[in-house]
Amino acid sequence: MNGERSRITAPTDVEADPERIRLHFAPGTRAVRVRWLLEEIGAPYELRVVSLWRGAHKSKEYLQIHPLGKVPALEIDGTIVFESLGICLYLADRFADAGLAPLVTNIAPRANYCTWMAFSAGTLEPAIFEQVRAKKAEERGVANISLGPALTPFENIASYMDQHLAGRPFLIGDRMTAADILNGSMMAWAHDIGLLEGRHSIQAWVANLKARPAYCRVMESTQRGRMR
Numbered sequence: 001m002n003g004e005r006s007r008i009t010a011p012t013d014v015e016a017d018p019e020r021i022r023l024h025f026a027p028g029t030r031a032v033r034v035r036w037l038l039e040e041i042g043a044p045y046e047l048r049v050v051s052l053w054r055g056a057h058k059s060k061e062y063l064q065i066h067p068l069g070k071v072p073a074l075e076i077d078g079t080i081v082f083e084s085l086g087i088c089l090y091l092a093d094r095f096a097d098a099g100l101a102p103l104v105t106n107i108a109p110r111a112n113y114c115t116w117m118a119f120s121a122g123t124l125e126p127a128i129f130e131q132v133r134a135k136k137a138e139e140r141g142v143a144n145i146s147l148g149p150a151l152t153p154f155e156n157i158a159s160y161m162d163q164h165l166a167g168r169p170f171l172i173g174d175r176m177t178a179a180d181i182l183n184g185s186m187m188a189w190a191h192d193i194g195l196l197e198g199r200h201s202i203q204a205w206v207a208n209l210k211a212r213p214a215y216c217r218v219m220e221s222t223q224r225g226r227m228r
C-alpha cells in the first residue's frame with residue numbers, strides 16, 4: 001500500500017502516539033466496511049495489510065492485537081477494538097461530528113440506528129451466509145441441514161428491507177449513517193451473488209452507496225494494490 005494515499009501513513013507505535021488510528025485490514029473481508037467508514041469520517045489512519053493467505057493473522061504478534069486472529073481490528077485512542085460492528089459503533093460515536101450516528105439524545109433516530117446496527121450482524125449477515133451455504137450444498141448435490149427457526153430466511157429480510165427502502169435514500173432519515181455502511185456492504189455482496197433479483201429499492205440504495213466517493217476510494221485502492 002506504499003504511497004497509495006497520503007493519509008495512509010508510515011507505521012508508528014500506536015501506544016506511543018494515542019492519536020494514531022491503525023486499521024488491520026485485508027481486502028475482500030469485513031475490514032472493508034471499516035475502511036469505508038474511516039474514509040467517510042475523513043480521519044487520518046494508517047492501514048496495516050494482514051496477509052491472510054500467508055497466515056499473518058495467526059502470527060504471535062497479530063494474536064496480541066486480535067486474540068482470534070481475524071480482521072478487522074482497530075488500534076485507536078491507545079486501545080484496541082475488534083469485531084467490525086464494534087469498531088463501526090466506536091468510530092461513529094467517537095467522530096460524532098461526521099454525523100454517521102444519531103446522538104443518544106435524539107431518541108427515535110438513535111433507536112432505529114441501534115436496531116439497524118444490530119440487524120446487520122445479528123440478522124442480515126447470518127441469513128446471507130446461510131443462503132450461500134444452501135446454494136453450495138445444492139451445487140454439490142449434498143443435503144443442506146437447515147439451521148431452522150434460529151435464522152430469519154434471507155427472502156423475508158430482503159422483502160422487509162425492500163419495502164422499508166422504497167422512497168427512502170437511507171435506512172434512517174435523510175442522511176447516511178454507519179448502519180447503511182454495515183447493511184449496505186452485506187447487501188452489495190448479496191447483489192453480486194445474485195440474491196437481489198426484483199428487489200429494486202435495495203438495488204437502488206446499494207447503487208447509491210457504491211457511488212459514494214469514500215466507497216470508490218477504498219475499492220480503487222484495493223484494485224490498484226492487489227494487496228501485497
Ligand SMILES: N[C@@H](CCC(=O)N[C@@H](CS)C(=O)NCC(=O)O)C(=O)O
Nearest residue numbers: 029030069070071072082083084085
Ligand atoms: N464477526 C467478525 C468476523 C471476523 C472474521 O471472521 N474475519 C474473517 C475475514 S472476513 C477472517 O479474519 N478470517 C480469517 C480466519 O478466521 O482465519 C467481524 O465482523 O469482525
